[in-house]
Amino acid sequence: MSGWRRPAWWAVLLTVAGALLFVRLGVWQLHRADEKEALLRRYAAAGSAPLRDFAEVAVAPPADAFPRVRVRGQFLPGRAYLLDNPRHDRRGGMEVYAPLRVRDGQPLLLVDLGFLPGNGTDRTPDLPPLPVGAQDLHGLYLAPPGSGFEMGGNSLARQAHWPKTTIYLDLAELSADLGQPLYPRVLALDADPASIYVREHALDVSAMPPARHRAYAFQWFSFAVAAVAIFLILHRRRRTKKTD
Known part of the structure; x- marks a missing residue:
């Protein structure tokens, strides 16, 4: 059976x-x-890819690609944003972003200057002055770090002094704060041994x-x-x- x-x-x-x-x-x-x-x-x-002209990918960057570009422009004087989301240093610190004017009448390019380590206290690290005049920059043209829900709404509008601090980097909020449009991605500068900024960019797939x-x-x-x-x-x- x-x-x-x-x-x-x-x-x-x-x-x-x-x-x-x-x-x-x-x-x-x-x-x-x-x-x-x-x-x-x-x-x-x-x-380590060859440099491309920023104008080739500025408005419509290739999806799932990370073009390394060169661009020339001027930083907006006295304008900087501090992302209070420490990633490199246990003492805390800030990722520093500054808007760059590439050409008149065009969107601003947000530049990731790098991570500025803290000093073990809650005090905002001293931000060195931005370079004056035309600057030749190069780095990866990357999507901005992910944004999230910020308790209390947009905190940038309530801050009267620069640099301004935020816990999320929302390009729409930054554009409204600056009163000018921004390019859809961020320029993460290549590492520079002479810079005080720590530039160790990594693709975040931790989630x-x-x-x-x-x-x-x-x-x-x-x-x-x-x-x-x-x-x-x-x-x-x-x-x-x-x-x-």
Whole structure:
């Protein structure tokens, strides 16, 4: 006699559909992990890529690419923003951004000058004066750091003195604060040993790195195996004990 009970059609259908769905989700997570790794490789290679003219990518930068550009312009005197989101130094500090005028009548370019380490206190670090006159700059043309919900709304409008401090970098808020449009990306300057700023730019994938995608893929594949195993266990014929 067979050791299996004949399953109902709906039980077979649910098991197959569930297993296929879990496998599909697992494959999708593996695909996302490969995409993230390819993105990180492109970012790592961008730091040594040949320089391009900023005008080529200013308005419509290529998606999922990090062009290294050169640009000439003048900083707006006395205008700077401090991103209070320390990443490089345990003593705290600020990422410093300054708007650059490339040409009259065109949007401003927000320049990431780098990270200015703190001194272990809550006092805002002393900001050196911005360079005066035309500047030749080069670096990666990157998407701005992600913004989020800021309690109390836009804090820039309530600050009367420069530099202004913010916990999120929202280009729309900065544009309204400056009264001029901004280009859609930020120029992250190349490292300079002579600069007091720490310029160690990294692509932030901490929320979902490739390893986490692979962990989720393993989880989905495990669900597929579990669905089949449960189906087999429930439809296995139990042996009855013989009695004298």
